[in-house]
């Protein structure tokens with residue numbers, strides 16, 4: 001159970017499922033596009049994650065559950081044996097350094113492009129509504145086509161892909177899995193009314209729109225146990241053309257249901273700066289605190305001070321840091337010592353190679 005107390009801070013230990021975490025400074029899931037084109041992790045990724053193993057918990061970069069789930073170049077997967085084998089040195093390296101790592105499981109749905117799809121097919125989605133913006137493809141940015149709406153009887157096969165990917169994650173040595181239920185990707189496309197105009201059991205009422213999310217979560221639980229499963233949600237997010245007719249009702253429902261499933265954590269991002277610029281309303285994580293009994297992680301734009309305030313107020317139990325962890329492999333130590341932070345270089349976030357990936361310096365061991 002989360003502890004509401006002004007004694008709690010980022011350095012307080014935390015129980016998450018079966019794991020005793022040494023701190024509440026989590027590494028947010030961060031796509032870095034360094035895997036092989038076939039989604040197999042490369043050895044450099046073991047170095048990258050090991051450098052960051054002092055995080056209370058690492059959430060891996062989004063990792064595709066199937067070839068149809070892919071929508072970005074050089075992102076890793078967890079559907080093939082070669083990918084499972086490629087992840088093993090990564091999870092081993094994190095464990096050898098005393099850390100823990102959950103795999104974030106991803107299906108981008110309509111955010112993809114035929115160039116990523118088997119046989120150049122259209123990407124699939126709840127409804128045939130195009131995602132605004134462009135997809136990064138190896139031949140430059142391309143507008144996204146109108147996706148193909150999934151038939152009702154196709155949905156269980158995608159849920160099965162989540163289940164298999166979760167089983168593969170455990171085989172690859174991950175400590176658990178996080179459903180990427182946020183940021184306008186497939187589960188979020190089902191959940192929110194702007195992208196779901198279905199009239200079958202996966203559309204219409206909030207209960208029906210939440211069904212995909214909850215079925216996917218149940219599939220992960222069937223493999224990993226609820227104590228090794230978490231879900232990420234972005235109620236304030238407008239990225240990838242998202243909106244909802246009644247966000248508080250929609251997200252309160254899905255959070256209550258996730259709570260009943262007994263998952264180990266819920267990861268709720270607040271509005272990102274880019275969301276606010278695009279007119280988003282921020283729903284503070286505290287709005288949802290009363291609805292979820294176990295570990296509540298929050299994220300997006302947190303400084304050390306803001307994170308400490310949220311924890312001391314009991315608004316959340318842990319904070320996931322994204323950009324700060326890209327640039328500062330030893331972020332917990334820097335926070336503890338009030339040391340200066342390295343500046344991130346956004347031009348290398350999605351580039352290739354070691355630069356901007358594994359060459360951010362840690363503090364020297366004898367300051």
Ligand SMILES: Cc1cc2nc3c(=O)[nH]c(=O)nc-3n(C[C@H](O)[C@H](O)[C@H](O)COP(=O)(O)O)c2cc1C
Nearest residue numbers: 028029030031061062299300301302321322323349
């Ligand atoms: C380079 C980059 C890659 C990201 N990739 C993912 C991802 O794979 N999965 C995900 O859920 N969020 C992803 N995000 C969002 C982050 O997890 C996080 O929500 C965001 O960076 C805001 O947190 P921060 O201000 O601490 O960076 C990404 C963000 C960045 C900057």
